[in-house]
Amino acid sequence: MQVTETLNEGLKRGYAITVTAAELDAKVEEKLKEAQPDVEMKGFRKGKVPMALLRKQFGQRLMGESMQEAIDAALTSHLEETGDRPAAQPEMKMTNEDWKEGDDVAVDVSYEKLPDIAEVAFSEITLERMVVKADEDSVKEALDNLAESPQAVTYEAKKTQAKKDDQVILDFVGKVDGEPFEGGAAEDYPLVLGSNSFIPGFEDGLLKVKAGDEKDVEVTFPEDYQAENLAGKKAVFSCKIKEVKGPKKPALNDELAKKFGADDLEALKTQISERLEAEYTGASRAVAKRALLDALDKEVSFDLPLSLVEAEASQIAHQLWHEENPDVEGHDHPTIEPTDEHTQLAERRVKLGLLLADIGQKAEVKVTDQEMTQAIMNQARQYPGQERQFFEFVQQNAQFRQQLQAPLFEDKVVDHIFEAATVTEKEVSKDDLQKAVEALEEE
Template sequence: MQVTETLNEGLKRGYTITVTAAELDAKVDEKLSEAQPEIEMKGFRKGKVPMPLLKRQFGKRLLGEAMQEAVDGAMNKHFEDSGDRPAMRPDVTMTNEDWSEGDDVVVALNYEALPQIELPDLSGITLEKLVVKADDVAVDEALENLAKSAQSFEDKDGAAEDGDQLTLDFVGKIDGEPFEGGAAEDFALVLGSGQFIPGFEEQLVGASAGEEKAVTVSFPDDYGAEHLAGKEAVFDCTIKAVKAPAEAKIDDELATRFGVEDLDTLKGQIRERLEAEYAQAARAVMKRGLLDQLDETVTFDLPPSLVEAEAKQIAHQLWHDENKDTDPNDHSHGEIEPTEEHVKLAERRVKLGLLLAEIGSKAEIEVSDQEMTQAVIQQARQYPGQERQFFEFIQQNPQMQQQLRAPIFEDKVVDHVVEQVSVTEKEIDKDALQKAVEALDED
């Protein structure tokens, strides 16, 4: 077997791999020898079939396997000896297309190698860690929102107003016939909440307890249920009760409704939650500062194929962000040509991705099974009632596993780097933190 270099420009590599006919023949013989003890054939005892007969019977079938294994073995040895790591799947092409049994096999191997990355001196990096304390105003504001979320209602006399809660029975009909899912009893509806399709709640403003009212609405053309989309429906409603919002009281009773013993304890929990949110936002700001400095400090060649793929992905994602009615997984819109801005952003992402991967590799940073399980559980919560199916989907999908693992790995590497650099704390208020976070989106 012979490996000959044909291209070495920047990160581009090209090689010719030649596997001789004799090597292939020996590989086939090896496979037959391994299988011979288990082979039975008419006229011969098990394991006693002559090798020439086995070769005539099975040789051609095994030749393809031998070729593949020989080429794969040569490639693996090449990468082991050279230390090259391909940026993307190597291009492997058989060059002697007129090959026939008894000929050598000649394969062209082409790929882009990942660059050799010299890690920067982290001691020269300085970061600013923003610290925000939750003041009483922020705690009181959060308490008020919490009280509103626990809104209660009290019976009232007279007509319903926007914000009131109705208890009603209703039956929806299309062309005079009830339709599936269009009826309910003792349904609690807050007017103005937008629970129902447009036009429904507005027609119930002014209704009183005991009143019967026919509400006529049209389902939107893009309604989720196709058999209802665009159709006019009449809902026969019976108003059973009208209730007005009760005054939201912030007291110990409110605290007990949220599972704590008194108001002071609830305030303490809110303060801790707010400061945890501030810390998370501040970490995002500090992380951006770190990545900016690493981007400016480190320089190395980037694999063009990785940059091109990332730029296309960015262009595709931004196109769907601008066309929100489209499916992000739909690629039928045709080729979206990346702009210079997309390419520039792709270069930054590829550079930082490769750099953080190298830092993580040198520091032997890994994502544990427990961390992956926690990530899967967190994602599964977005699919209530379908958690088991989501777990099974992740287990069977290596690409999704990588999508979950990548941000965990990146955060662990960032934490590792932060431990190596100089960090100073700066106390600010929440408004200043909000501006710093908003600035991240503007860059």
């Protein structure tokens, strides 16, 4: 077997691999001898079929297998010897297309190898981490928001007309084409106007009603309504208003705290303070992470595999096109050509992706089974009632598991760099942190 280099330009590599006819024949012979003891054929006892007959019966199929195995073995041996790591699946092309049994096999192999990346002096990277404390005003604002939440608000009867945010207690019967439909009636139903918990138009139709009023509200079910027999249909709801109640904001006291699982008001304030500071810490980390990535992008340089950049640029262009054309759900649209801006962004993503992967590998960063399980559980919560199907999907889909693992791995690598970099803390206001986060979103 011969491997001859045909291309060595930047990260591009090309090789001509030749597998001799003798090598192929020997491999076929080996496979036949291995299979012979288990082969049964009419006229022969098991394991006693002549080799010539076996070759005639199975030789052609085994020749194809032997070709592929020999070429794969040659490539694997070459990669182990050179240390090359292909950026994508190597391209293989048989060059003697008129091959017949007895000829050597000639194959051209080409790929782009991943670049060699120099060690990064993390200690020379200087970063600033914003620190925000949860002050009394922020805690008070969060308390006020809790007091106005549906869980905390109570309602008291009023004699005036119903307006947005009021609660209406009513009986109703819905009819389509004059006939009641299943699930379209209720008694003593408490409905908060403006909650959008009913069909569009229903709550608006109850504005300005008073206790004792009777009113027919006409609505049209959405075209995508879950009950197909009602989708797109016009309906009339006959409503009897029993009571109108206005919202009453609760006092900030121990009773309110207990509604949110705290022992008393001070304990609730402590919980709020801890939650706010956790949010501030997360936002601060995002800002510091962007600063770190910017620093790495500026300080580190190496050749990029063109195939990875082109694929990433195409993906970016495609994603942005769909964001600008949300009505197009499928991929039946004109070819989207990446712009220079898309390519520049792709170069940054590919560079940082390769760099973080290299740093993580050298530092032996691992995502634990427990961390993966937690990530899967977090995703499963987005599909209430379908958790079992989601877990089965994850088990059967290696690519999706990789998508879940990638951000976990990246964050652990970033934390590894933070520990070695020179990081100073600077106490700032909540507004300063908010401006910094908004600046990230604008880029």
